[in-house]
Amino acid sequence: MTPAERARQIDKEEFAAESQAARERAFAYSKHCRQREQQRVRAWMGITKNVVNKVNQLHVSDRAHRHTVNGQTKTLVEWADVLGITPKALLGRRRKLGSMEAAIAFQPTGRWAKRPDPGVVSNFAPSEGTGAGSTAPETPKITFSEKA
Template sequence: MTPAERAREIDRQEFETECKAARDRALAYVNHCRQLEKQRVQVWIGVTKNVVNKINQLQLSDRAHRHTVNGESKTLGEWAKIIGITPKALLGRRRRLGSMEAAIAFQPTGRWAKRPAPGVSLNFAPSEGTGAGSTAQETPKITFSEKA
């Protein structure tokens, strides 16, 4: 065998090895993608064997459970909406403060505290219009008293 033939044979063997390795990687990737798609379809259909989202699993019982604070019973999402924060933030407060009552009653301080706009009283009821709209339409003829 001449040196040129020997070099061609080595190149051919290297090429076959590289092709086999590339083919194996491609097949492994295709199988991985098939498994992911199969799991996604099973979740979509409703078959949930071993497909569990750990975050949803952790919060599922909390979202369905009703929490009673001061005689009012609401779900976690309802309490979070009333307070004006996300359910995840309310769960964090509950873990940090120890109870749902403390988490709901908590008033943040510092730069995260939501302060009312200056000059606005918290107990001042919002107005429902000017008050003249309905009266002006109900009495089409307005009379004025004349001064002498």
């Protein structure tokens, strides 16, 4: 092998080694960025651990399994009816938030949030009668004391 061929061979081997090292650094950097972004999203969502659940389909065991939250035990379908969402949406919340308790306690915000009617108090008992007609005397018996 001539010195020129030997120099070309050495350059070729060095280039291959440097390319491999650069490729490995790029993959390691992209993996690091992906993990950092996942951690940022988990922190933003309030998730502290990585939860993996089967969520794509509503299996019979998911529908029949009972979940106890705040002392109330109901099935997945019953909890979804109470919340006014579909069972699949409740499973999605459970997957994202990490537990059934968090999924049930979740209060959505934004344009899809269901807000109570303005001016309506949920624990205010309805009144009986309107104050006129048969429930109230037709001639009021009001007396005023005279002050001198």
